Amino acid sequence: MSEFAILGKPTPRVDGIPKVTGKAQYAADLSVAGMLYGEVLRSPYPHARILSIDTSRAERLPGVRGVITGKDFNGFRHGFMAHTRDESPLAPDKVRFIGDEVAAVAAIDPDIAHEAVELIRVEYEQLPAVFDPEEAMQEGAPAIHDHVQRNISAEMHFNFGDVEAAFARADHVREDRFYSQSVLHGFLEPHACIAQYEEPGKITFWGSKQSPYFPYRNLASAFKVPLSNVRVIQPVVGGGFGGKNDTFALDYAAVMLSKKTGHPVKFVYDIEDVLMAGRRRHPMIIYMKTGVKKDGTLLATECRVIADGGAYTAVGPMTIYLAGAFLTLPYKLPNLKYDAWRVYTNKPVSVAQRGHGVPQTRFAADCQLDLIAKDLGLDPVEIRLKNAIEPGHVTVNKIHISSCGLKETINRSTEFVNWKERKQELAKEREKGGRYLRGIGLACNGFMSGARLHGHTACAVVVKVHEDGTVSVLPGATDSGQGAETVLATMAAEVLGITLEDVHVSRVDSFLTPVDPGSYGSRVTSTAGPALLIAVGKCRTQLAEVAAKLLDAPVAEIEFRERKAFVKGDPTKQMPFGKLCRLAYQYGSGQVIIGEGYFGQNVALPNWDTGEGDVANAYTFGTQVAEVEVDRETGQVKLKKMIVAHDLGKMFNPLIVEGQHDGSIYGGMGQALYEECLNEDGLTLNPSILDYKMPTALDMPGVMESINIETNDPLGPFGAKESAEGTQVSTVPAIVNAIYDATGIMFTDLPITPEKVLRALEQKEQGGGPIVPASI
Amino acid sequence: MTNINFVVNGIRHQLAVKDNETLLDVLRDRLGLTGAKKGCDIGECGTCTVVVDGEPILSCITLAVEMEGKRITTIEGLAQNGELHPLQKAFHEHGAVQCGFCTPGMIMSGKALLDKNPKPTEQEVRRAISGNSCRCTGYDKPVKAILAAAEAEIQ
Ligand code: FES
Ligand code: FES
Numbered sequence: 001m002s003e004f005a006i007l008g009k010p011t012p013r014v015d016g017i018p019k020v021t022g023k024a025q026y027a028a029d030l031s032v033a034g035m036l037y038g039e040v041l042r043s044p045y046p047h048a049r050i051l052s053i054d055t056s057r058a059e060r061l062p063g064v065r066g067v068i069t070g071k072d073f074n075g076f077r078h079g080f081m082a083h084t085r086d087e088s089p090l091a092p093d094k095v096r097f098i099g100d101e102v103a104a105v106a107a108i109d110p111d112i113a114h115e116a117v118e119l120i121r122v123e124y125e126q127l128p129a130v131f132d133p134e135e136a137m138q139e140g141a142p143a144i145h146d147h148v149q150r151n152i153s154a155e156m157h158f159n160f161g162d163v164e165a166a167f168a169r170a171d172h173v174r175e176d177r178f179y180s181q182s183v184l185h186g187f188l189e190p191h192a193c194i195a196q197y198e199e200p201g202k203i204t205f206w207g208s209k210q211s212p213y214f215p216y217r218n219l220a221s222a223f224k225v226p227l228s229n230v231r232v233i234q235p236v237v238g239g240g241f242g243g244k245n246d247t248f249a250l251d252y253a254a255v256m257l258s259k260k261t262g263h264p265v266k267f268v269y270d271i272e273d274v275l276m277a278g279r280r281r282h283p284m285i286i287y288m289k290t291g292v293k294k295d296g297t298l299l300a301t302e303c304r305v306i307a308d309g310g311a312y313t314a315v316g317p318m319t320i321y322l323a324g325a326f327l328t329l330p331y332k333l334p335n336l337k338y339d340a341w342r343v344y345t346n347k348p349v350s351v352a353q354r355g356h357g358v359p360q361t362r363f364a365a366d367c368q369l370d371l372i373a374k375d376l377g378l379d380p381v382e383i384r385l386k387n388a389i390e391p392g393h394v395t396v397n398k399i400h401i402s403s404c405g406l407k408e409t410i411n412r413s414t415e416f417v418n419w420k421e422r423k424q425e426l427a428k429e430r431e432k433g434g435r436y437l438r439g440i441g442l443a444c445n446g447f448m449s450g451a452r453l454h455g456h457t458a459c460a461v462v463v464k465v466h467e468d469g470t471v472s473v474l475p476g477a478t479d480s481g482q483g484a485e486t487v488l489a490t491m492a493a494e495v496l497g498i499t500l501e502d503v504h505v506s507r508v509d510s511f512l513t514p515v516d517p518g519s520y521g522s523r524v525t526s527t528a529g530p531a532l533l534i535a536v537g538k539c540r541t542q543l544a545e546v547a548a549k550l551l552d553a554p555v556a557e558i559e560f561r562e563r564k565a566f567v568k569g570d571p572t573k574q575m576p577f578g579k580l581c582r583l584a585y586q587y588g589s590g591q592v593i594i595g596e597g598y599f600g601q602n603v604a605l606p607n608w609d610t611g612e613g614d615v616a617n618a619y620t621f622g623t624q625v626a627e628v629e630v631d632r633e634t635g636q637v638k639l640k641k642m643i644v645a646h647d648l649g650k651m652f653n654p655l656i657v658e659g660q661h662d663g664s665i666y667g668g669m670g671q672a673l674y675e676e677c678l679n680e681d682g683l684t685l686n687p688s689i690l691d692y693k694m695p696t697a698l699d700m701p702g703v704m705e706s707i708n709i710e711t712n713d714p715l716g717p718f719g720a721k722e723s724a725e726g727t728q729v730s731t732v733p734a735i736v737n738a739i740y741d742a743t744g745i746m747f748t749d750l751p752i753t754p755e756k757v758l759r760a761l762e763q764k765e766q767g768g769g770p771i772v773p774a775s776i
Numbered sequence: 777m778t779n780i781n782f783v784v785n786g787i788r789h790q791l792a793v794k795d796n797e798t799l800l801d802v803l804r805d806r807l808g809l810t811g812a813k814k815g816c817d818i819g820e821c822g823t824c825t826v827v828v829d830g831e832p833i834l835s836c837i838t839l840a841v842e843m844e845g846k847r848i849t850t851i852e853g854l855a856q857n858g859e860l861h862p863l864q865k866a867f868h869e870h871g872a873v874q875c876g877f878c879t880p881g882m883i884m885s886g887k888a889l890l891d892k893n894p895k896p897t898e899q900e901v902r903r904a905i906s907g908n909s910c911r912c913t914g915y916d917k918p919v920k921a922i923l924a925a926a927e928a929e930i931q
Pocket of ligand 1: 813816820821823824836837
């Protein structure tokens, strides 16, 4: 029997029933009495000065209650850091991409709002625009932000060890260029919110946000009201993946229009808003130079990244920080030089997306590793095992690894597919010729578990035990679909020996729930988790004291399980949990059973300037093995199998963990083979789900296996670490390496479309090199 | 405005609808049935799927005026007397739900499939939900849930 009642078992989620019955309320499902409907006007030009805006015709349209423009925000700008605040709620003087928001209206119904937006006349002076980041950073390129030289939105330069000396010592050095394209978060729930502004300066905001304490702070600054005046109430969130962190035009506009009209205002973006103008993953051009010893030992990497940031900075500095800092995981790398520039272009804004910056550089590094292995005549598994990080490792940029199961993930995943035999078998099959080329490949990842940033790191949980033996958990953390509520409920139930049905996890209401940074950087289990354990531990202590009195036993002897309090070793002394709670309230000292806990930052924060230090409490590691089939006639690549082996510290719930792995495979496969925001002169050419090519149920591999390895992290709650993001880091390179095995062609330019495959196969037949040019 | 008579989840309705009003808007805004979701409103994502006279349809590209005399089932009409429908139960128990935004549409596609084909193959299930996008699950658990529900219904 397991020592745990719930932990580790495939228990259905706590939010499952409302979701399968259609009762779960998402932002667009809500209404508030008297509400108006808003719509935004977007720029049709990629780069233009706003000369004038005439809203008079819109204002005169019957049913219109309010029209606002950028000027209404009095110069307020927002951004991730104080010196990167370059984005206005509505563009006041200049538009910087097609879709940049210029004005907004509120009307008594959505049709009138739509009509009104079309009546707004904006006079623009078009400006020269720039779409390619490498062009944008040349002297003389059009300046997207007046004060910024060469359109550099952010840059990072790290230098650890001595790469030059290491290259000089290396037996083999390779240089390659990779390109990771622009992809969407792909959540199906478009952005939506309702805002109500009441004088004097009280804001109530319901919005689809994965980090509701972002708008809490942003709205307070924008409207110059105390934080405590902003009440952010979180509905059920229909997926985020990094795309629902920021506060957007609709959020600010809803509040401003409510302020102007005295009515609550609701905004629901349509899919085109999201696909045309919404945020996306940073495209990156990556130049990788790596030196190794003959036996495959990594000596040094020099990496240059040019990240296409789009029109504004947003969280971009963090993205290029992580893309560089994580080059020292999951393999031992003694020397690293990293130079990254995040460049403004006249395109939609690039931000965090599942894996945040790390998938792009890991794609480059892990694919280059297969090229190196080939050059040296080594097996891809062998070269990874040789360099794999082990527990206790400290990276050259001072990332401290405690628990680490990387080698085990490599061994278990490759054993699962019989790597050696399978590779030979597929090679033999290819020799026979035929229409399909099959191959196998792997890649590894290292990722953060519980991102730690400067600034807003406060994170707490309150637990209330009710008289009837049920428990309310009030976290500041958010479930955007990943299963956070279930994870928190599981911990609370486990500590108090009750069931998941006894635990209610509240969604964020900033009046009531304690503050939290947000659901990004795989934070909830790793940071809200320990906070919860402290809070629920305090409740347990209080209850144990009452039980000790009632059962006449020492406090230390009291145990909680099966909805009962027991005295250790004496089965005759026990009491139902509900009864204990009732007695604690009714016959106690007036005591109320409440506990609170916060997550303490116990290690030094990273250094933004040097790239040194711990960005997380713990780190996860994993390996993925992919098997693909390439159709020589159509150029189509089909992912046949994907094995995920992940060091998650401790298994909380296999249903949730497998679901997270499946989702990462899906997102990564989409990026590797199908998806891309096509852009021509700033215009998104495929703003529909069909044209964007999100994979369907028919495209998924028949085999998706998840192998989970428990390494019991010393800082993790019950030893747990993240299991939601790390996997997406290695999905792309595993697939690309499998295609390399199948075809002998390393595709360095994503996505690997049938056209690219056919062209490359043709070039190869004509005696072309083994590598497809990075940009086609 | 046109008057229509139709039955939603067993309840008869008579409504005056605008000629350009979609079934999805009528369900969500007029009848308060917000289980069907508006992911795209242009017939591409499947989150608005409901069952009309046994067929899965995309309610966002279906005009309400065409509903005269039709019987419509939405996600809200599946559970009977407080008992989850086998598909709902299977989605819940197999971890087929994450953010849940695609879930009502996917369950309704599953329902239309099982009503016609009580013992589908895995490939038939995948085809039946191929118009339902889901960013969270990778479809594996939803497919398993529909197969499990089919199994449960037969027994
Ligand atoms: S909302 Fe109907 S298909 Fe997307
Ligand atoms: S569960 Fe989130 S889109 Fe399917």
